[in-house]
Amino acid sequence: MRSIPTLMLLLILIGCKVDRSARISSDNFTFIELSKGVYSCIHKFGGKAICNVGIVDNGNETIIFDSFLSPDVARELLTALSELNLSPVKYVVNSHFHNDHIRGNQAFAKEVKIISTSRTKKLIEEEEPLQIAYEKENAPARLAVYDSLYLSFEGDKQSREYQQILMWRPYYETLSNSYKDVRTRIPDMFVDSLQNFDGPDRRVQLISKGQGHTYSDLILYLPDDEIVFSGDLIFNNCHPYVAHGNIASWKIWLDFISSLEVSNIMPGHGQIGTQELILEMKNYLLDLEISAQQLVDQNIDIEELQSIDVPEKYKNWWFDRFYAYNLSFAYESLKPNQEE
Numbered sequence: 001m002r003s004i005p006t007l008m009l010l011l012i013l014i015g016c017k018v019d020r021s022a023r024i025s026s027d028n029f030t031f032i033e034l035s036k037g038v039y040s041c042i043h044k045f046g047g048k049a050i051c052n053v054g055i056v057d058n059g060n061e062t063i064i065f066d067s068f069l070s071p072d073v074a075r076e077l078l079t080a081l082s083e084l085n086l087s088p089v090k091y092v093v094n095s096h097f098h099n100d101h102i103r104g105n106q107a108f109a110k111e112v113k114i115i116s117t118s119r120t121k122k123l124i125e126e127e128e129p130l131q132i133a134y135e136k137e138n139a140p141a142r143l144a145v146y147d148s149l150y151l152s153f154e155g156d157k158q159s160r161e162y163q164q165i166l167m168w169r170p171y172y173e174t175l176s177n178s179y180k181d182v183r184t185r186i187p188d189m190f191v192d193s194l195q196n197f198d199g200p201d202r203r204v205q206l207i208s209k210g211q212g213h214t215y216s217d218l219i220l221y222l223p224d225d226e227i228v229f230s231g232d233l234i235f236n237n238c239h240p241y242v243a244h245g246n247i248a249s250w251k252i253w254l255d256f257i258s259s260l261e262v263s264n265i266m267p268g269h270g271q272i273g274t275q276e277l278i279l280e281m282k283n284y285l286l287d288l289e290i291s292a293q294q295l296v297d298q299n300i301d302i303e304e305l306q307s308i309d310v311p312e313k314y315k316n317w318w319f320d321r322f323y324a325y326n327l328s329f330a331y332e333s334l335k336p337n338q339e340e
């Protein structure tokens with residue numbers, strides 16, 4: 001191994017000293033520099049970020065990709081960013097309509113454009129009032145369950161059981177307050193296929209191929225940096241939520257992402273990963289379809305699907321409660337064809 005020349009070592013040390021991003025610490029997310037001017041906030045267990053958020057400075061303007069579940073966490077991020085001397089925040093992207101990706105929108109100045117697909121804008125308009133009303137009714141009871149589990153827990157705090165409590169409790173706490181805290185801010189700029197937001201430092205592309213994880217999804221791609229912010233088209237080490245999407249279209253989306261030059265992927269949930277995440281997600285969807293087909297072939301009643309175990313391969317993935325919903329969704333997508 002070659003030794004590092006002294007000058008280079010000095011530059012590395014100086015670089016570390018001026019890396020202001022390293023100073024950003026939060027109970028809600030881990031702040032990671034992916035490239036100069038490109039950052040990720042990765043949700044921390046016990047925090048209220050819930051989804052991952054990406055930040056890109058193109059040299060003229062800064063674009064935020066997704067905006068967390070909690071408006072408070074979006075405000076916290078804005079305060080933290082003000083220390084980084086980035087270009088002004090001009091756009092916030094909503095990758096899809098799910099509450100955990102859009103509820104920080106209101107934290108941004110009114111001059112900031114909120115970008116989504118036009119379908120996602122409609123979905124936010126229609127679904128958010130219903131969703132917030134549902135949360136007002138139902139989230140407090142779920143919070144009470146997790147509060148009591150949290151307060152009475154006496155086992156190993158590194159255990160999966162305790163980590164699950166740490167993960168869901170702040171989620172339900174945030175939902176319990178959504179009717180007081182959330183002022184839904186609807187997107188006001190739309191990208192339905194491809195739009196470039198290039199600046200002197202890099203090319204930035206927003207791309208939509210329509211439905212996948214939901215009825216309409218949008219990703220951000222940085223060709224010069226080989227980075228993708230995938231939204232929930234990709235989860236890392238977590239079960240995705242499938243029932244608002246279309247498995248066939250989702251697989252086409254994944255093939256498309258796989259055709260791009262990509263070194264780093266920021267998934268919607270879970271840690272930063274490489275190209276491998278694309279294949280893992282595709283295999284999950286394929287496995288789900290195979291399992292659902294077997295159940296259809298065996299004429300298993302849909303009610304019984306709720307008690308089916310998570311396959312061994314996915315036992316360690318978080319959000320395991322999604323598996324039964326996902327299997328039922330895949331089963332129902334196949335069943336009508338079967339009856340034709």
Ligand SMILES: [Zn+2]
Nearest residue numbers: 096098213232
């Ligand atoms: Zn989602």
